Amino acid sequence: MAFNKSLAGYFDDLQHVGIPTDDLDKTVAFWEKLGFKMTGNFDTDDKGNQVVFMSYAHLTLEIWTGDGAVKKTGAINHLSLNTSDADAAYKAAKATGFTMKETEVQHLDFWDHGIKFFNIEGPNAETIEFCQIVKG
Structure with a gap:
């Protein structure tokens, strides 16, 4: 499928990679062992689910609980592109x-x-x- 138009110019870089987890502490510890640092930690609902952002150099990961980990190849949920105007x-x-x-x-x-x-x-x-x- 070819598109005649492009979204070039509506984003300027990779913003983050999204990874769901069933064990936030274990996942954070894994990425910390690789050198990543936690840059954000937020509650996502009233059920105790959280999202954590971890960064190393230019790469940021969004890791969250509540959706279940895939636990096989394809476990990355999404790639996020940085935009200054989402609308x-x-x-x-x-x-x-x-x-x-x-x-x-x-x-x-x-x-x-x-x-x-x-x-x-x-x-x-x-x-x-x-x-x-x-x-x-």
């Missing part, structure tokens, strides 16, 4: 004909001012997220 990127993705996984841009209370994001589906059913960390 504009959403409109462009929809107009370009990508398969949208949400009907609108989503919002979460991570970081100081929250995030805005949406997901598209790739040709192998992979999830590609466009994520904006809201500034001020």
